[in-house]
Amino acid sequence: MAAERPNTLLTARDFQSTQINDWCAGCGDHGILRGLEKALALLGCSPDEVAVFGGIGCSGKTPYYLNSYGVHTLHGRLVPYAMGAKLANPDLTVIAVGGDGDGLSIGAGHFVNAGRRNLDMTYILFNNGVYGLTKGQASPTLRQGEQIKTMPRPNIQANVNPVLLALTSGYTWVGRGYAYDVKSLAKLIAEAIRHPGIACLDVLQPCPVYNNLHTMEWYNDRIYSLQSEGQDPVISNPADEEGNREKRTQAMARAQEWGDRIPVGIFLQDLTQPQFLDQIADRQPQYLNNPPAIQAVSDDTGKPLREMRQLFAELEV
Numbered sequence: 001m002a003a004e005r006p007n008t009l010l011t012a013r014d015f016q017s018t019q020i021n022d023w024c025a026g027c028g029d030h031g032i033l034r035g036l037e038k039a040l041a042l043l044g045c046s047p048d049e050v051a052v053f054g055g056i057g058c059s060g061k062t063p064y065y066l067n068s069y070g071v072h073t074l075h076g077r078l079v080p081y082a083m084g085a086k087l088a089n090p091d092l093t094v095i096a097v098g099g100d101g102d103g104l105s106i107g108a109g110h111f112v113n114a115g116r117r118n119l120d121m122t123y124i125l126f127n128n129g130v131y132g133l134t135k136g137q138a139s140p141t142l143r144q145g146e147q148i149k150t151m152p153r154p155n156i157q158a159n160v161n162p163v164l165l166a167l168t169s170g171y172t173w174v175g176r177g178y179a180y181d182v183k184s185l186a187k188l189i190a191e192a193i194r195h196p197g198i199a200c201l202d203v204l205q206p207c208p209v210y211n212n213l214h215t216m217e218w219y220n221d222r223i224y225s226l227q228s229e230g231q232d233p234v235i236s237n238p239a240d241e242e243g244n245r246e247k248r249t250q251a252m253a254r255a256q257e258w259g260d261r262i263p264v265g266i267f268l269q270d271l272t273q274p275q276f277l278d279q280i281a282d283r284q285p286q287y288l289n290n291p292p293a294i295q296a297v298s299d300d301t302g303k304p305l306r307e308m309r310q311l312f313a314e315l316e317v
Helices: 028-043 058-065 078-088 100-106 108-114 162-169 182-194 216-220 241-255 276-283 309-314
Strands: 050-054 069-072 093-099 121-127 173-178 198-204 223-225 262-270
Touching: 028 058, 028 093, 028 121, 028 182, 028 198, 050 058, 050 078, 058 069, 058 093, 078 093, 078 100, 078 108, 078 121, 078 276, 093 100, 100 108, 100 121, 100 162, 108 162, 121 182, 162 173, 162 198, 162 241, 162 262, 173 182, 182 198, 182 262, 241 262
Parallel strands: 050 069, 050 093, 093 121, 121 198, 173 198, 223 262
Antiparallel strands: 173 262
């Protein structure tokens, strides 16, 4: 993220957009947006230091509703867009926001491989179990045998567990929040952004229009905090192999809890892995001082500084 500093001026209102919000009343997206605004203010970020990338679906509209740089990307291609921006401009605080359908179906390959690169960015997954924008089909997180009101028959496919998938894919910060608990969610988002590496935050949210199973009342009866029950998710000593293994095992076990009790909070934070940008800088010592975003591509008259005709000639068919 951009350098954190004490915040004496910014409030959540500074990150509110003037765009008309057309999300449904009661949608969990509203809670996530409020949490994002509060988290960015808490961190002392300036709107011009933040870039938010949205996928396709209801959650993909988030960049329009947040006062920051924003990009509405392609279906399933949210992560590579966000990663490209961070690689081009390492000083940006980069946040990817996308739905469970977008990120865990067509975008699943990018979701998994992002964990292999410990790039300093945050991926917030809006998880409501349905494709809300296309009228309530089952998303990859809807469990086998469940039947929401838009389905004529129960779901016959097994679900994807985003927290477990993030842990096994190598994300170095993995958490889960609840959209209707904005105060706690804002703190989790801030922790994810503050983490020096790639963070994945799964946010459970009701869809009051299509998902009649996982309602606010249903979640409120089941959610509990990992940290309130004493779970320490931090791995900071690479030499403590046994202790680190126990923390990973505990995180994976908690990630599989569902039903009567559903955990939220931080499952794992691994501070022992090298950052991707640092590894690039080891190979290209000037990279962080002269990243692509600040390199000149044209002179004062607009004439390109690079001769491209030879490259184009080689590409001719």
